[in-house]
Amino acid sequence: MSPLLQLRGVSTWFETPAGAVRAVDDVDLTLVAGRSLGLVGESGSGKSVLSRTIMRLLPPNAKVSGEVIFEGRNLLSLPRREARRLWGAEISMVFQDPMTSLNPVVRVGRQLTESMRLHLDITRREAQRQAQDLLAQLGIPEPGRRMRGYPHELSGGMRQRVSIAAALACSPQILIADEPTTALDVTIQRQILDLLGRLRADRGMAMMLITHDLGVVAGRTDDLAVMYGGRIVESGPTKVLFRTPRHPYTAALLASLPRIGARKHARLETIPGLPPTVIDPRGCCFAPRCQYATTECQQEEPMLGEPDESGQRFACFHPIDAVTSVTAGAGGEQ
Amino acid sequence: MSADVASLEPEARPLLEVEHLVVEHHLPGGARVHAVSDVSLTLQRGETLGLVGESGCGKSSIARSILMLRPPNSGSVRLNGEELVGIGPARLRELRSQMLIIFQDPISSLNPRRTVRSIVAEGLVIQGRPLPHKELVDQTLRDVGLDPDAVGGRRPHELSGGQCQRVAIARALVLQPALLVCDEAVSALDVSVRAQILNLLEDLRERLGLTLLFISHDLAVVNAVSDRVAIMYLGKICELAPVDAIYGDPQHPYTHGLLEAIPQPDPDIPLAPLELVGETASPIDPPSGCRFRTRCPRAEALCAADEPLLRPLTDGHYVACHFPGPTHSFSMIQTGTTGDDSTGA
Secondary structure, three states, X not given: OOEEEEEEEEEEEEEEOOEEEEEEEEEEEEEEOOOEEEEEOOOOOOHHXXXXXXXXXXXXXXXXXXXXXXXXXXXXXXXXXXXXXXXXXXEEEEOOOHHHHOOOOOOHHHHHHHHHHHHOOXXXXXXXXXHHHHHHHOOOOOHHHHHHOOHHHOOXXXXXXXXXXXXXXXXXXXXXXXXXXXXXXXXXXXXXXXXXXXXXXXXXXXXXXXXXXXXXXXOOOOEEEEEEOOEEEEEEEHHHHHHOOOXXXXXXXXXXXXXXXXXXXXXOOOOOOOOOOOEOXXXXXXXXXXXXOOHHHHHOOOOOOOOOOOOOEEOOOOOOOOHHHHHHHOOOOO | OOOOHHHHOOOOOOOEEEEEEEEEEEOOOOOEEEEEEXXXXXXXXXXXXXXXXXXXXXXXXXXXXXXXXXXXXXXXXXXXXXXXXXXXXXXXXXXXXXXXXEOOOOOOOOOOOOOHHHHHHHHHHHOOOOOOOHHHHXXXXXXXXXXXXXXXXOOHXXXXXXHHHHHHHHHHHOOOOOEEEEEOOOOOOOHHHHHHHHHHHHHHHHHHOOEEEEXXXXXXXXXXXXXXXXXXXXXXXXXXXXXXXXXXOOOOHHHHHHHHHOOOOOOOOOOOOOOOOOOOOXXXXXXXXXXOHHXXXXXXXXHHHXXXXXXXXXXXXXXXXXXXXXXXOOHHHHHHHOOOHHHOO
């Protein structure tokens, strides 16, 4: 259980005319070697900004504080030249839209061999051989011919396979996949997720899987972190979070999912209100939509607590199951 | 020819009858895309029919040609028994208030320069309904859960995605349509907002007796709202059945594949191996015989030679497959539907 990547107090904010938008707010997160971590949240929760913070792919108006520790070094303060040795070689990323992450005017083969030639001291011929093997492993028919083609000649599913191949070309220790299957059809999504799972297991690679879809992380990640309003509101082993969510947001999110086999025309549980604005947040960001919220929640920000025996952590004054016992002490602080 | 679905339905005249619908799109260079190939379906009054398929299967083309937004190349569409194909523009305009559509992207489907009240009132103006419209418009906004005084004067960019979708629903409902087509109407929304909109649609359907054609790629959402479900693949319906039969007793191998592929939000459901191989074939040059055969684990020589027609298997359950049947690797669906069979038609 050695931590491979450790985020400590990471905050990312953007200066806008309306004020500072705090997209990521004081996030602590640990990725363990060889394990997979799911990061779920709705749009605007900060999950994509967090992944881009780790990879230093933010626009110039972004401000970042905190530490991202990899092999004893802080990736956020590392000189670019040194950081570049890690990107692609040790930490790689797969994006949602393979059409924009692949270069449309460069042949598939060169997009794969480029990083190999840069990071691994090998000949062009050897890189090409490895790239072709990799495409075959990823289930791409006629890999030799595909290497000479361009991304636009491929279907969406095949393109995503190519961008996964590009990310894995140098056998990184960490793969960050940001909504890797959101743009794909459900049967192709299933193929790609199966593929990612298999490759991860074969290579002993750690993976951070970022998605809005709780179904995608359910059977495929060891650990789970739920983001809301830029903060991690709950984290722990995936099975534990699905079975006994303690944070009201996690519980409400799970209850609002339509499920296969539900009664016909049954109404879904809903979360009232709208997702939060992250300008000048105060107190718990879920409080305005939370049925258990008290004055305390509006005044004070609940911190992510210490993990319990199952490894679960939550940032809530009135967690599920403990609501009745806690309310007595609430409301006194003004 | 393909099974005459209309004649097999219950006796009362359906609200919508679609027969042998064909929609082809022309590509530059002379190629033709067979978006919809000989599709027949009916909608009873007050019923919700879910239409499911992956991108490019023709589900949106069906929606657009039923509404004559893109008239079909051939076939028949009857609303209340009245033929819409080849109808004159004046009569079509009158009938438009009877059949309306909600699109996927609520923000781009609303005019950004107009206020919410004027967007919702526009249909009334076009239909020449007697003035004033304000009271009806405000009441409709309240019906979809919006406060007319708070949002009535705002423009779409000042609203959230969920609020915009409520405005789009209000714009359709204000004309009191008989048929409402939802084309991926909740696909762009966040989980928590999606549940709100789905519940709203269900409430409105119940209260106003709406008939819904609910198009979606999301099988879990379709499960929640539909009475019957049609599964489409490459321009054809491959299975059509009451919702419990589709999810509890699927017969077509493509339906099996789709259900297996759904990411289930439950870590205790084991991931059954996906039997479906490859990707959807090209709609420009679809495979001979059964269009699904290139991905089908059950395909045999017969499937390449002969196209399977949509035929009734049991009462109300239609399948277009030479080798229909349940599959052994289906434990996850069985656990999901235990005790639900009583609601079957």
